[in-house]
Amino acid sequence: NSDLWFSEYYMDDDVKLSLKIDEVLHVEQTPFQKLEMFRNETFGVFMVLDGYTQVTEKDEFVYHDMICHPAMAVNPNIKNVLIIGAGDGGTAREVARYKTIEKIDMVEIDEAVVRACQKHMPTTSAVFTSEPRLNLMFADGLKFVKEAPDASYDLILVDSTDPAGPGEGLFTVGFYQDCYRILTENGILINQHEGAFYEGDIEEMKKAHAKIKKTFPIAKVFGFNTPTYASGYWYFGFASKSLDPIADLKPEEWKKFGLTTRYYNLDLHKGAFALPNYVQDIL
Ligand code: AG3
Numbered sequence: 113n114s115d116l117w118f119s120e121y122y123m124d125d126d127v128k129l130s131l132k133i134d135e136v137l138h139v140e141q142t143p144f145q146k147l148e149m150f151r152n153e154t155f156g157v158f159m160v161l162d163g164y165t166q167v168t169e170k171d172e173f174v175y176h177d178m179i180c181h182p183a184m185a186v187n188p189n190i191k192n193v194l195i196i197g198a199g200d201g202g203t204a205r206e207v208a209r210y211k212t213i214e215k216i217d218m219v220e221i222d223e224a225v226v227r228a229c230q231k232h233m234p235t236t237s238a239v240f241t242s243e244p245r246l247n248l249m250f251a252d253g254l255k256f257v258k259e260a261p262d263a264s265y266d267l268i269l270v271d272s273t274d275p276a277g278p279g280e281g282l283f284t285v286g287f288y289q290d291c292y293r294i295l296t297e298n299g300i301l302i303n304q305h306e307g308a309f310y311e312g313d314i315e316e317m318k319k320a321h322a323k324i325k326k327t328f329p330i331a332k333v334f335g336f337n338t339p340t341y342a343s344g345y346w347y348f349g350f351a352s353k354s355l356d357p358i359a360d361l362k363p364e365e366w367k368k369f370g371l372t373t374r375y376y377n378l379d380l381h382k383g384a385f386a387l388p389n390y391v392q393d394i395l
Contacts, residue, residue, distance in 0.1 A: 118150055118158075120165055122310050122342050129340070131155055131165075137232045142224035144278045149232050155340060157233050159200060161225070162277050165340045167200045169235060176236075177376040178336040178384070179348060180206035183267055183300045185366035185381060186355050190266040191215070194294075196253035196282065197304075198271035199225030201237035207269070208243045209371055216246045217265075221278050223250045254281040257290035266296050270303035275316050279304075283320045288327040292353070301351040305333055308391045309343035317347065318394045324351050332357050333395060334384040336375070350385075357385055 116136075119128040131152040138149040148160040156169030167175070180203060184190060190210070195203050195218040207216055220226055226248070229237040240248060249256070253270075268291050273279035281287055282303070291301050305320060307313035317333075325331045328351035338346040350357045363378045387395070 118148075118152075118160065118165075120160075120163065120342070122312070127310075129165075129342070131158065131340075138228045140224055140228070142222050144222045144224075145273070147222075147224055147228060149228055158340070159225070159229065159233065161273055164274060166273070167202060167233070167236065168340050169233065171339050172200070172202050172236060174336050174338055174375045175346070176202035176206045177373050178334070179203050179269055179271055179302055179304075181366075181371075181373060181376040182334065182348075182350065182357060182381055182384070183269075183302050184210060184369070185362060185378065186350075186352075186357050186360050187266065187298050187300055188212075188362055188365040188369070189298070190300075192265045192296075193217070193267045193269065194219070194257075194260075194265040195269045195271060196256070197221070197273070197279070198269070200229045200233060201226070201239045203269055203271045204243065204246055204248075205236060205239040208239055208246065210369060212369075214245065216243070218246060218248045219251050219253045219256045220248065221250070221252055226250075252281075254287055257287065257294055260290075260294045262293055263296045263299075264294050266299055268295060268299070268301045270301070272304045274306065275320065283316070283323070285323045285326060288324055288351075291351075292327050295353060298354055299352065300355060301328065301349070303349045303351070305347040305349040307342050307346050308335075308394065309345065313342060314394055321349065321395050324349055328352060330354070330356055332385055333387060333391070335387065335391075336384060347391075358382060
C-alpha cells in the first residue's frame with residue numbers, strides 16, 4: 113500500500129483535495145506546462161496540468177456533457193464547431209456524437225497533452241483517431257481566432273485551463289471579440305468559467321464574465337457538479353449574439369437526436385442556469 117498522494121491546494125494552501133496515487137503514469141515538463149498523469153482507485157486515470165486537476169475518468173462525463181449538450185439544445189442546427197484546448201479529447205468526443213455536425217476544428221496548444229492522453233486515457237482520446245470530421249491542429253487558439261474568417265463557426269467551445277499559464281489569453285476582451293466576429297448570427301460561445309466558492313476563483317469568474325458581457329448581448333453562466341475541482345461545483349459561460357439559453361431552448365428538437373447522456377437532461381438544463389445568490393452577486 114503506497115503512501116503517495118496528489119494534492120491540489122486552495123486558499124493559499126489552507127485547504128487541499130487529495131487523491132491517492134496508485135500509479136504514476138506520466139510526468140513531463142512540456143514547452144507550455146507541467147503535465148502529470150496518475151491513477152487513483154476511485155477516480156481512475158487523471159490528468160494534472162501545473163498542479164491543477166483537469167480531467168478524471170470517473171467524473172469527466174459531467175464536464176463534457178455540460179460543455180457540449182446545452183448549446184446543441186439551444187441551437188440544434190449547429191454545423192461548424194471550433195474547439196479550443198480540450199487536449200484530452202472528451203469535448204470532441206461529445207461533439208462528434210451529433211451526426212448533423214459537419215466540421216469540427218480543434219486547436220490545442222500542447223501536443224504533449226494529446227499524446228499522453230492517447231496513451232493513458234482512451235475513453236476521452238479515442239475520438240482523435242476515429243473521427244473523420246475532426247481536424248486537430250497544434251497551435252495557439254488566440255492566434256487562430258484572430259486569423260479565422262468572419263462568421264465561420266456556429267459554436268466555439270473553449271475548454272481551457274485556468275487564467276494563468278497557457279490559458280491566460282483565452283480570458284481577454286480581444287479573444288472574446290475575435291470569437292464574436294468569427295461566430296455566425298446564431299453562434300454560441302461556451303467557455304470554462306472557473307468556480308465561485310473560493311476567493312481566488314471568484315475573482316477570476318468575475319473578471320472573465322465582465323469581459324464577456326462587454327462583448328456579447330447575451331452572456332449567462334451555468335453550473336455543474338465536479339467532485340475533483342475546487343468546491344465540487346464549477347461553471348461554464350454561455351454567450352451568444354441572439355439566442356437565450358432558456359427562452360430559446362428547443363427540447364423537442366434536442367430529443368430527436370436520440371442521445372443517451374449520464375448527466376445532462378432538459379430539466380437539468382434549466383436548473384443549471386439558476387444560480388445561487390452569492391454567484392448572482394458577482395456577475
Ligand atoms: N479543463 C480545465 C478545467 C478547469 C480546471 N481548473 C481547476 N481545476 N482549477 C478541463 C479539460 C477537460 N476536457
